[in-house]
Structures are given as C-alpha cells and as structure tokens.
Amino acid sequence: MSRATLEKFDAIVIAGPTASGKSAAAVVLARALNGVVINADSMQVYRDLHVLTARPTPEEEGGIPHHLFGHVDGAVNYSVGYYLKDATAAIADAWQAGKLPVIAGGTGLYFKALVEGLSDIPPVPEEVRAAVRALAETLSAEALHAHLAVRDAAGAARLNPADSPRVQRALEVVEATGKSLASFHDNRTPGPLVGKRLKKLFLDADRDLLRSRINARFEKMMAEGALDEVRALHARRLDPLLPVMRAHGVPGLIDYLEGRVSLEDAITRGQADTRRYAKRQFTWFRHQLEGWDWVKPADAVEAVLGRPA
RNA sequence: GGGGGAAUGUCCCGAGCGGCAAAGGGGGCGGACUGUAAAUCCGCUGCGUAAGCUUCGUAGGUUCGAGUCCUACUUCCCCCA
Numbered sequence: 001m002s003r004a005t006l007e008k009f010d011a012i013v014i015a016g017p018t019a020s021g022k023s024a025a026a027v028v029l030a031r032a033l034n035g036v037v038i039n040a041d042s043m044q045v046y047r048d049l050h051v052l053t054a055r056p057t058p059e060e061e062g063g064i065p066h067h068l069f070g071h072v073d074g075a076v077n078y079s080v081g082y083y084l085k086d087a088t089a090a091i092a093d094a095w096q097a098g099k100l101p102v103i104a105g106g107t108g109l110y111f112k113a114l115v116e117g118l119s120d121i122p123p124v125p126e127e128v129r130a131a132v133r134a135l136a137e138t139l140s141a142e143a144l145h146a147h148l149a150v151r152d153a154a155g156a157a158r159l160n161p162a163d164s165p166r167v168q169r170a171l172e173v174v175e176a177t178g179k180s181l182a183s184f185h186d187n188r189t190p191g192p193l194v195g196k197r198l199k200k201l202f203l204d205a206d207r208d209l210l211r212s213r214i215n216a217r218f219e220k221m222m223a224e225g226a227l228d229e230v231r232a233l234h235a236r237r238l239d240p241l242l243p244v245m246r247a248h249g250v251p252g253l254i255d256y257l258e259g260r261v262s263l264e265d266a267i268t269r270g271q272a273d274t275r276r277y278a279k280r281q282f283t284w285f286r287h288q289l290e291g292w293d294w295v296k297p298a299d300a301v302e303a304v305l306g307r308p309a
Numbered sequence: 310g311g312g313g314g315a316a317u318g319u320c321c322c323g324a325g326c327g328g329c330a331a332a333g334g335g336g337g338c339g340g341a342c343u344g345u346a347a348a349u350c351c352g353c354u355g356c357g358u359a360a361g362c363u364u365c366g367u368a369g370g371u372u373c374g375a376g377u378c379c380u381a382c383u384u385c386c387c388c389c390a
Binding site: 018041042043044053077078079080081082083084106107108109110112113116117118119121123124159160162163164165166169173181182184185188207241242243245246247248249250272273274275276277278279280281283284286287288 | 336337338339340344346347349351
C-alpha cells in the first residue's frame, strides 16, 4: 500500500480552513508513507507564536520530522518569496532522502506559489518601501491611488483605492523598477511542485462545526498560555505592521495588555478574526486553485491510502 | 398597590420630524486576491426576475397616509410602596 502510493505521488498536499484537522491528517499520512511534514502556513513559521498559531506540539508531531515550523524570528517580514525558497529546499531535501513530502497548511497563496510558481520581481529596496510608506501616511487612500495611476495606470485601474496594501505594493514596484507590477507576471519562477504527481486535498469541514471548533480552540489556547506568548512578543516592541503582529489574537490581546479592552473582548475578537479567515479560505481554494479534491476531514487519510482492507 | 420607561426588519444590538422596505453595527453568506495573505478590499442579508407584496409586541382607533399619534391588552425593565 505505502509503496504503491509512494510510486504514485511525488507529494501530498493538504489544505483546508483553519481548525479542520490538517496537521493531524498530515502526520498520519507521513507515518504511513515514509514522509515528512512541511508547513504551508504563513503564521506557523514564526518562532514567537507556538500556542496561538496552533503549531503542532512535539506529541502531535508524533516523531515525524516537521519542517518550516517556527523557523522564522518574529522581527522578520517573511513573505511568499521567502517561503517559496525555503519550501523548495525542504521538498528537495525530502526527495533526496527518499521521503514523501506531505505539505500541510492553510495559506492559499503559498500553495499557489508551490503549485504554479511565483513571478520574478526584483526585491524592493528598503528605502523605497519606507518612502512609499511615508507617502501613504501623508496622503489619503484616494490620493495615493491617484498617485499610482500616474505611474501605473493599468495597475491602478485594477485596484480599489481603499485596498491600500496592494496600492502601496504596486507603487513600490514601479518606484523601484520603473516597470509596472503586472509587467513581471509573465515570467515566473516555477514552483517545486510544478509538473509533479500530486495528491491535493482540501479538507472541506462542516461550517457550523468549524465555527464551534474555532471558538473552543481559542479558549484552549488561552488556557495553554497564549497570553504569555503575546506578552513576550509585546515586550519585543516590534513594528506593529509586521506579519506576526497580525496573527489572530495578537492585536486584541495586545490591546488587552495595554489596558484598552477587556480580556473577554480580546478573546471574542480573536475568535471572530479566525472565523472570518476560515470563510475566506473556502473562497480562495474554491476559485484560485484548481484540481483539488474536496474531502471531509474524516475521509482525508482514506482519500490517499484507500480503504483499509 | 402607585409612578415611569421599553418592545423595530421572523440571528443579535440598534436609529427612526406622520410619507419608510425602514439609518448603522454585529453575526452570517458570496466575491476579489502574485512577495505583509491569519493581511487587505468589495458585494448581499424581509419575499419576489419584476410590477409588486408582506413587516416594526397584540387588537382596535385617528389620518389622504402610522414604526412614528390615541385607547386597551401582553411581556420586560426601573423607581416609590
């Protein structure tokens, strides 16, 4: 069985909304197929947050090697670009060692990079980023958008003025390269999984059940020390714009630590953010990625290994 | 026992000069997405494709017209006893 599956696939990819059981399924499959688990979650990469990002515990890892979990410092502005590089290496290592990569996570954009590749865009110099950010602070969203329209009309037309992060990025790219963001989209670095034999699963959890799991999980995280994690993170005084600082629960719990809201409100906010996120994950995988098998979480393992004899 | 206040769109909170299918928010749903993606942004949320239909605790009344005014009733809250 495991030999047959190994010969059939170069990698197993498991996506799904948060709290749908991806990590557990990944471990079961990795164990059955002589595999390793590779993370595809944009927040579980951060060292600073273990409990709050639901990163697998040593027990949950079940002796299976886990890669790209907690390997990034919170002060780093990690991104798809870095992820693609790290994941490409991790996958190559697994193949090298004769192991099956079992890639699990919830970040659609990361999967897209793995499966379809990512445009080659020169890194934007820090000075340019800072300049654009400064400009964004002076101008209204509309004015910034109008400014982009002058440099990159097509790019501006594609963006809603209120969508400031994207407007800023588009602006950064033109400022740094003199070319529009879209002009780079033609040539891309192929992802490590392009052209590979894949089993791609999306864990299609029941919405109502997922909601209650999310709410309960957040309470559990609080009981397991999430607040201490955030307290330590808060003490680092990092730039609030950094990705770690936006992880579900972090903004609310920081507000609590600084005395602006009650603990109860902070928790409610963390749960709500997580619920809304889960909803967006469904939308993403429904439309942005093709060829995935939507299976119920309970059927994930069987979907790969087949029905046990 | 007396006095005062409140009941709003079949999830919740909540605004509402007599012209309102009824502000706003939450929640939910749908959607966008190429380097901050657990972020960011957009749309829908009484029924109906539409003309239109049915809503604001209940029952009456005043009015061309009532969520808005009047009467009674029901429930809840507060104060005095």
